[in-house]
Amino acid sequence: MPQDLTRDLMDLIERGRDRQLRLAVTGLSRAGKTAFLTSLVDQLRHAGLEARLDLLSASRKGRLLGAQRVAQQDLGVPRFPFDQARASLEQDPPCWPEPTRGISELRLKIRYRPSRQAWLRPETVELTLDLFDYPGEWLLDLPLLEHDYLSWSQTQFDEAGPTRRAMLATWEREATQLAPDADADEARLAEISELYASGLRQAREAGFSNLQPGRFLLPGDLRDAPVLQFFPLPGLANWSQERLAALPESSIYASLARRFRYYQEHVVRPFYREHFRRFDRQIVLVDVLGALTAGPERFEDLSQALARLMQSFNYGQRSLFSRLFTPRIDRLAIAATKADHVTPEQHVRLVGLLEALLAEPLKNLKYANIPVKAMSLASIRATEAREVKHQGRITSALKGTSMDGEPLLTFPGEVPTRIPSADFWERQGFNFIAFRPQPSAPGALPHIRMDAALEWLLGDKLE
Numbered sequence: 001m002p003q004d005l006t007r008d009l010m011d012l013i014e015r016g017r018d019r020q021l022r023l024a025v026t027g028l029s030r031a032g033k034t035a036f037l038t039s040l041v042d043q044l045r046h047a048g049l050e051a052r053l054d055l056l057s058a059s060r061k062g063r064l065l066g067a068q069r070v071a072q073q074d075l076g077v078p079r080f081p082f083d084q085a086r087a088s089l090e091q092d093p094p095c096w097p098e099p100t101r102g103i104s105e106l107r108l109k110i111r112y113r114p115s116r117q118a119w120l121r122p123e124t125v126e127l128t129l130d131l132f133d134y135p136g137e138w139l140l141d142l143p144l145l146e147h148d149y150l151s152w153s154q155t156q157f158d159e160a161g162p163t164r165r166a167m168l169a170t171w172e173r174e175a176t177q178l179a180p181d182a183d184a185d186e187a188r189l190a191e192i193s194e195l196y197a198s199g200l201r202q203a204r205e206a207g208f209s210n211l212q213p214g215r216f217l218l219p220g221d222l223r224d225a226p227v228l229q230f231f232p233l234p235g236l237a238n239w240s241q242e243r244l245a246a247l248p249e250s251s252i253y254a255s256l257a258r259r260f261r262y263y264q265e266h267v268v269r270p271f272y273r274e275h276f277r278r279f280d281r282q283i284v285l286v287d288v289l290g291a292l293t294a295g296p297e298r299f300e301d302l303s304q305a306l307a308r309l310m311q312s313f314n315y316g317q318r319s320l321f322s323r324l325f326t327p328r329i330d331r332l333a334i335a336a337t338k339a340d341h342v343t344p345e346q347h348v349r350l351v352g353l354l355e356a357l358l359a360e361p362l363k364n365l366k367y368a369n370i371p372v373k374a375m376s377l378a379s380i381r382a383t384e385a386r387e388v389k390h391q392g393r394i395t396s397a398l399k400g401t402s403m404d405g406e407p408l409l410t411f412p413g414e415v416p417t418r419i420p421s422a423d424f425w426e427r428q429g430f431n432f433i434a435f436r437p438q439p440s441a442p443g444a445l446p447h448i449r450m451d452a453a454l455e456w457l458l459g460d461k462l463e
């Protein structure tokens with residue numbers, strides 16, 4: 001395919017010249033990826049004019065000239081619905097962009113004036129930024145590639161806490177009755193898979209995130225396909241690997257293991273290969289405040305899910321060679337999203353809590369010598385900070401509009417700086433209220449520290 005080859009070569013050349021950057025915007029479902037991408041595109045499009053991007057050096061110095069969406073590379077992937085997202089925010093009353101149901105891609109050309117003019121150096125330069133959006137549910141399938149069916153089955157049980165396990169009780173009752181060596185009955189396996197899927201859906205509704213397989217929650221175009229009809233098999237502890245491997249193809253064990261492998265090879269691996277291998281930079285978005293509201297079991301579950309997830313990416317320093325042929329993530333941001341849900345003096349605490357939540361992956365990144373920055377941000381700020389007099393004292397509060405359109409003035413609570421103790425959950429907790437986006441105004445979307453995120457993720461490429 002000469003066309004593909006030309007495209008790949010062009011890519012290599014652009015990468016080599018540092019004029020192309022692939023940014024992975026990762027996060028679990030509802031972390032705020034779509035909002036972040038929408039705001040990122042919006043801020044860059046307004047750069048130099050109405051956007052407030054003082055923490056982005058190229059913008060502050062007036063060197064950032066703007067950005068335009070251009071034809072993306074992979075024509076088989078839908079375009080990120082920026083216009084729809086922007087339109088929902090402009091509605092009256094404004095709405096948050098629709099949840100993501102599939103994958104989409106976006107390519108921006110950012111134009112800037114280099115910081116130093118030199119002989120033979122053009123007056124303006126373009127940086128191509130590739131971004132894409134996908135459902136967070138699918139991301140959690142990446143760790144599944146490290147397992148075979150047997151080890152996967154076992155971990156699914158070991159990790160689930162009591163609440164999550166209770167949600168799968170109906171499924172567990174049926175699944176425990178299956179003998180691994182019995183002949184598989186297709187219809188029955190389909191039924192039990194549906195029980196498993198429904199247990200997972202219930203767990204997600206209840207705020208859990210560490211749920212696999214991701215396509216059970218959001219099947220995309222695979223609804224009702226037999227590849228989605230498997231589940232972990234309880235009671236494998238009494239079976240040796242050899243005995244299981246010797247079971248006939250028609251047995252329950254072999255049938256489920258076959259589907260698991262198919263799912264790995266035909267669903268997860270292509271998703272990983274095509275979209276997740278070739279990144280240069282990454283931002284991991286985490287809805288810390290949402291998890292704080294959901295309680296200790298969910299909080300722990302989120303921490304596990306994120307640690308597992310970050311193992312699926314390639315991190316490493318970029319040499320010229322690796323930059324060309326095996327791109328790796330050489331710089332990373334982790335961000336607590338929706339920071340407009342707490343008053344400004346809580347932002348530092350929020351970052352502390354984010355770092356505590358990601359303690360394990362952060363250790364590994366530090367060991368690998370990858371620069372990481374932790375921050376809090378609001379992609380699309382929905383509240384305004386206010387000082388109010390309360391019992392004779394000045395305190396800070398948030399002014400916003402509830403999702404039902406009620407005006408609100410609240411103090412949502414203190415953010416703990418470490419993983420909260422049992423005591424915190426019992427006494428205080430955290431009350432997360434969903435806000436409606438602010439009515440649309442001319443210019444770029446209101447935000448908190450989007451410019452800091454941009455400076456860290458691409459500031460050096462705009463020099």
Ligand SMILES: Nc1nc2c(ncn2[C@@H]2O[C@H](COP(=O)(O)OP(=O)(O)O)[C@@H](O)[C@H]2O)c(=O)[nH]1
Binds near residue numbers: 035098341377383434
């Ligand atoms: N107040 C506020 N809410 C946000 C912000 N970003 C996301 N949200 C809320 O979180 C929800 C999920 O965000 P979304 O970007 O769709 O998450 P995704 O699943 O990671 O793409 C949105 O519908 C909003 O209600 C933000 O910056 N501020």
Ligand SMILES: [Mg+2]
Binds near residue numbers: 034035100133134
């Ligand atoms: Mg989304």
